[in-house]
Amino acid sequence: MTADAYAQLETRFHRIASVNHALSVLHWDLATMMPEGGMDARSEQMATLKVVAHELLVDPRVGELLDGAGAQDDAWRAANLREMRRQYVHATALPTRLVEELSKANAKCEAMWREARPNNDFAMILPQLERVIALHREAGQAKAAVLGVEPYDALLDQWEPGGRATEIDAVFDPLAALLRPLIEQVLDRQASRPAPIVPPGPFPVEQQRALGERLMRTLGFDFKHGRLDVSLHPFCGGTPDDVRITTRYSEDLFVQSLMGVLHETGHALYERGLPAEWRYQPVGEPRGMSIHESQSLLVEMQACRSRAFVEYLAPIAREAFGGSGPAWEAENLYRLYTRVERGLIRTESDEVTYPAHVILRYRLERKLLSGELPAAELPAAWNASMQELLGVTPPDDRLGCLQDIHWYDGAWGYFPTYTLGAMTAAQLFDAAVRQTPDIPDAMRRGDFAPLVQWLRANVHAKASLLTTRDLLSAATGRPLDPSAFERHLRRRYLDE
Amino acid sequence: MTADAYAQLETRFHRIASVNHALSVLHWDLATMMPEGGMDARSEQMATLKVVAHELLVDPRVGELLDGAGAQDDAWRAANLREMRRQYVHATALPTRLVEELSKANAKCEAMWREARPNNDFAMILPQLERVIALHREAGQAKAAVLGVEPYDALLDQWEPGGRATEIDAVFDPLAALLRPLIEQVLDRQASRPAPIVPPGPFPVEQQRALGERLMRTLGFDFKHGRLDVSLHPFCGGTPDDVRITTRYSEDLFVQSLMGVLHETGHALYERGLPAEWRYQPVGEPRGMSIHESQSLLVEMQACRSRAFVEYLAPIAREAFGGSGPAWEAENLYRLYTRVERGLIRTESDEVTYPAHVILRYRLERKLLSGELPAAELPAAWNASMQELLGVTPPDDRLGCLQDIHWYDGAWGYFPTYTLGAMTAAQLFDAAVRQTPDIPDAMRRGDFAPLVQWLRANVHAKASLLTTRDLLSAATGRPLDPSAFERHLRRRYLDE
Numbered sequence: 001m002t003a004d005a006y007a008q009l010e011t012r013f014h015r016i017a018s019v020n021h022a023l024s025v026l027h028w029d030l031a032t033m034m035p036e037g038g039m040d041a042r043s044e045q046m047a048t049l050k051v052v053a054h055e056l057l058v059d060p061r062v063g064e065l066l067d068g069a070g071a072q073d074d075a076w077r078a079a080n081l082r083e084m085r086r087q088y089v090h091a092t093a094l095p096t097r098l099v100e101e102l103s104k105a106n107a108k109c110e111a112m113w114r115e116a117r118p119n120n121d122f123a124m125i126l127p128q129l130e131r132v133i134a135l136h137r138e139a140g141q142a143k144a145a146v147l148g149v150e151p152y153d154a155l156l157d158q159w160e161p162g163g164r165a166t167e168i169d170a171v172f173d174p175l176a177a178l179l180r181p182l183i184e185q186v187l188d189r190q191a192s193r194p195a196p197i198v199p200p201g202p203f204p205v206e207q208q209r210a211l212g213e214r215l216m217r218t219l220g221f222d223f224k225h226g227r228l229d230v231s232l233h234p235f236c237g238g239t240p241d242d243v244r245i246t247t248r249y250s251e252d253l254f255v256q257s258l259m260g261v262l263h264e265t266g267h268a269l270y271e272r273g274l275p276a277e278w279r280y281q282p283v284g285e286p287r288g289m290s291i292h293e294s295q296s297l298l299v300e301m302q303a304c305r306s307r308a309f310v311e312y313l314a315p316i317a318r319e320a321f322g323g324s325g326p327a328w329e330a331e332n333l334y335r336l337y338t339r340v341e342r343g344l345i346r347t348e349s350d351e352v353t354y355p356a357h358v359i360l361r362y363r364l365e366r367k368l369l370s371g372e373l374p375a376a377e378l379p380a381a382w383n384a385s386m387q388e389l390l391g392v393t394p395p396d397d398r399l400g401c402l403q404d405i406h407w408y409d410g411a412w413g414y415f416p417t418y419t420l421g422a423m424t425a426a427q428l429f430d431a432a433v434r435q436t437p438d439i440p441d442a443m444r445r446g447d448f449a450p451l452v453q454w455l456r457a458n459v460h461a462k463a464s465l466l467t468t469r470d471l472l473s474a475a476t477g478r479p480l481d482p483s484a485f486e487r488h489l490r491r492r493y494l495d496e
Numbered sequence: 497m498t499a500d501a502y503a504q505l506e507t508r509f510h511r512i513a514s515v516n517h518a519l520s521v522l523h524w525d526l527a528t529m530m531p532e533g534g535m536d537a538r539s540e541q542m543a544t545l546k547v548v549a550h551e552l553l554v555d556p557r558v559g560e561l562l563d564g565a566g567a568q569d570d571a572w573r574a575a576n577l578r579e580m581r582r583q584y585v586h587a588t589a590l591p592t593r594l595v596e597e598l599s600k601a602n603a604k605c606e607a608m609w610r611e612a613r614p615n616n617d618f619a620m621i622l623p624q625l626e627r628v629i630a631l632h633r634e635a636g637q638a639k640a641a642v643l644g645v646e647p648y649d650a651l652l653d654q655w656e657p658g659g660r661a662t663e664i665d666a667v668f669d670p671l672a673a674l675l676r677p678l679i680e681q682v683l684d685r686q687a688s689r690p691a692p693i694v695p696p697g698p699f700p701v702e703q704q705r706a707l708g709e710r711l712m713r714t715l716g717f718d719f720k721h722g723r724l725d726v727s728l729h730p731f732c733g734g735t736p737d738d739v740r741i742t743t744r745y746s747e748d749l750f751v752q753s754l755m756g757v758l759h760e761t762g763h764a765l766y767e768r769g770l771p772a773e774w775r776y777q778p779v780g781e782p783r784g785m786s787i788h789e790s791q792s793l794l795v796e797m798q799a800c801r802s803r804a805f806v807e808y809l810a811p812i813a814r815e816a817f818g819g820s821g822p823a824w825e826a827e828n829l830y831r832l833y834t835r836v837e838r839g840l841i842r843t844e845s846d847e848v849t850y851p852a853h854v855i856l857r858y859r860l861e862r863k864l865l866s867g868e869l870p871a872a873e874l875p876a877a878w879n880a881s882m883q884e885l886l887g888v889t890p891p892d893d894r895l896g897c898l899q900d901i902h903w904y905d906g907a908w909g910y911f912p913t914y915t916l917g918a919m920t921a922a923q924l925f926d927a928a929v930r931q932t933p934d935i936p937d938a939m940r941r942g943d944f945a946p947l948v949q950w951l952r953a954n955v956h957a958k959a960s961l962l963t964t965r966d967l968l969s970a971a972t973g974r975p976l977d978p979s980a981f982e983r984h985l986r987r988r989y990l991d992e
Contacts, residue, residue: 015544018540018541018544019541019544021541022541022545025525025538025541026518029525033529035723035738037718037721038721040737041736044517044776045514045515045518045521045735046518048514049515049518052515222533223531224531224532224533225534226533227531238534239534240537242530242533242537
């Protein structure tokens with residue numbers, strides 16, 4: 001009876017996963033292939049499949065089966081049941097009325113944000129933002145009651161299962177404290193050296209694409225199970241057996257697109273390395289946003305912006321674009337790839353300043369949700385925080401609190417995962433190199449097998465078997481702390 | 497109450513249509529973009545969505561609503577209800593056991609056919625073919641009992657709603673009788689003239705694609721609502737607001753691919769011209785296979801292989817490929833486009849001999865299903881029929897009864913729609929030109945607006961409002977007969 005309930009749950013979640021995989025392919029097509037006139041029809045298709053998947057999940061029968069499934073001896077099955085419960089709780093915790101209000105408010109606010117941002121008009125969006133915050137506050141409280149956690153943690157849990165603000169504070173606070181002086185030091189040191197030379201373009205798209213694909217292969221991306229295409233906003237989509245990554249090209253620059261491709265390849269290797277035997281079950285899904293982001297940042301920041309890899313890359317890139325001269329020397333490209341700037345825009349920032357952008361948003365969104373910070377005071381609070389954390393003040397809201405879509409389209413509790421991912425990446429890479437010391441030398445030869453093997457065994461193949469905390473402890477010997485990330489920044493940017 | 501039942505049905509069928517649209521996009525992706533390693537995952541996704549759509553349709557609640565919906569005053573709603581009933585009957589007529597057996601037997605037979613055909617091994621496939629025939633016989637009987645028609649008509653109805661073998665015989669028998677002597681005459685006349693010159697290649701794919709897209713635009717294809725891509729087997733897919741057609745290219749020849757593109761554009765214009773206000777309802781769907789095929793054949797055969805259009809095309813094609821000399825003269829290209837051959841392979845045949853291939857299959861499949869012809873005797877019967885209808889005998893089964901996938905993957909009752917489509921195309925084009933006499937002159941200038949406007953008003957915008965018979969009568973003044981097709985062949989191939 002118990003075994004039967006569990007088997008029925010697996011059948012149910014298998015179907016839900018297949019519908020979600022179909023949705024993922026439809027989303028990829030929307031972003032890469034779909035003609036503009038297909039938008040309404042695609043929205044219909046995707047809305048319908050979301051309803052189908054949601055109805056399969058919230059069916060009261062699922063609750064009964066979860067109650068009847070009992071304890072599972074096998075660790076994977078036990079974890080699968082835990083993840084099923086988590087998905088069920090998230091899907092059923094909110095009253096239908098609130099789900100609908102959230103959906104409408106998010107859509108309306110996002111649409112208005114697309115007007116407000118170019119017009120630098122925070123006042124225009126304020127009422128709608130207040131509405132979105134109020135509804136997310138209510139959602140956080142409703143989920144908190146079921147999950148038995150704080151309201152912010154309940155929102156965080158949607159992206160970062162088991163995430164807790166107290167644990168984030170414990171790593172973000174020391175990181176914030178060290179960043180401000182560190183950024184000063186890095187910029188001083190950088191200013192004392194000659195600026196890197198930007199290789200002159202144009203870089204034809206076809207050559208960029210070929211180079212990107214070559215490096216994806218070098219990293220172990222299997223084109224029998226994936227593709228590289230173009231979209232406005234790069235992403236990793238598709239399904240684990242058919243991973244679709246995207247980039248966008250500028251003919252003037254190749255660095256951004258290339259590093260973007262390597263970043264998405266990190267996501268793709270994770271998806272592809274998930275255990276095939278749990279493909280359509282919750283336990284077979286990626287562990288959460290911070291682990292997912294750790295995989296892209298490990299590949300991009302830890303591995304591919306390392307001096308070892310840039311030494312491998314420089315002659316290949318030079319040849320790919322028919323370049324010559326000092327701009328194409330490894331040392332120059334390395335400096336270009338590790339250039340630090342005190343910028344205003346998160347998405348354009350480097351790995352040293354990025355965490356400051358994220359910590360700012362994390363702290364502000366907690367205050368907005370708790371009510372401590374009224375939304376009307378967001379622009380002032382934003383600018384003050386920028387001054388405090390980065391030493392710069394945005395000249396307007398377009399370059400300040402209007403820059404990111406996240407809050408306006410309803411992604412509350414999402415921002416911290418970026419920097420949790422960066423710290424996790426540093427800690428994992430540090431452990432990988434300690435356990436497999438030839439990883440850097442292999443990368444210098446363009447051999448990623450030792451690194452990817454370590455990641456597969458310690459991260460990819462684990463999927464959602466362990467909690468994020470236990471996964472990291474098992475792989476690195478300790479839970480998350482900022483020390484590996486700090487060491488990485490000091491080594492790379494201060495030669496310490 | 498009655499109005500409410502109808503409204504609930506519209507909601508239900510809207511959801512079914514959205515799932516089917518999603519399936520169509522997934523199928524397009526499978527054929528054009530998907531890496532080979534994605535096949536298993538895609539099969540899971542598509543099988544799941546098919547089950548979802550099927551369960552939505554066969555839900556007993558649908559039967560209750562259909563019973564309760566009552567008569568509808570509005571002609572579109574009445575027709576919508578009629579089409580809903582038809583879909584419901586087809587989906588519920590077979591016991592689940594038979595649906596599963598059919599699905600398995602078709603898949604197994606198709607897989608075996610992929611081995612048997614290259615090996616010219618009919619004996620190998622025979623047991624599986626016998627099983628497929630027996631199951632389709634049973635399915636035809638089961639559906640016949642519900643639909644109140646003959647078993648063959650019940651299978652035909654799946655592709656050609658309302659189709660009846662007696663009516664097909666009434667047009668195929670005279671057509672078969674006139675074809676044999678007509679083919680002789682055409683070949684004699686052709687032999688008395690110089691053979692057309694094949695323009696020498698190579699024809700780079702990019703130039704072929706550009707020419708194809710240019711002509712698609714000429715025909716009125718809107719790239720804001722569609723795409724042209726490459727697949728092994730050309731098709732028209734996607735959804736009416738996002739029509740995806742495909743072709744394949746050979747660098748040695750451009751004629752085949754170009755005519756293929758124009759053929760699929762005919763299908764695409766039909767899909768795109770379906771009434772937007774009935775987009776997600778059964779009455780808004782294409783009328784059936786013979787009407788769909790009539791739209792592709794009207795564009796390809798009636799319009800684009802006409803002398804008028806080839807005169808427009810010749811200088812454009814010459815310029816597109818940088819050609820020169822007599823091979824690129826309109827008269828030569830026209831002869832090339834209207835070349836007739838007594839071939840063994842249906843898919844490679846011209847419009848004069850094609851109907852003979854179809855009539856052969858139609859007659860044989862009826863005998864196979866009725867039991868009059870044992871499957872073991874198919875090769876002999878095939879070869880005798882080829883001799884009778886076309887005057888040639890296949891040297892082996894690979895070029896004979898093993899050439900088409902249709903019977904082996906379970907498409908019984910499908911073949912006649914090709915030639916019903918060809919005849920319908922001739923009858924529609926004849927009516928269009930009679931009602932809008934400047935159509936040929938406009939085509940000579942590359943202006944398809946008069947033709948497409950007529951098709952939109954008389955065919956596309958009607959969707960499934962009328963039966964096939966009534967649609968054709970309303971557009972041409974009479975039900976289907978072979979006279980327009982015969983006149984077309986005599987005019988084009990015998991200058992009569």
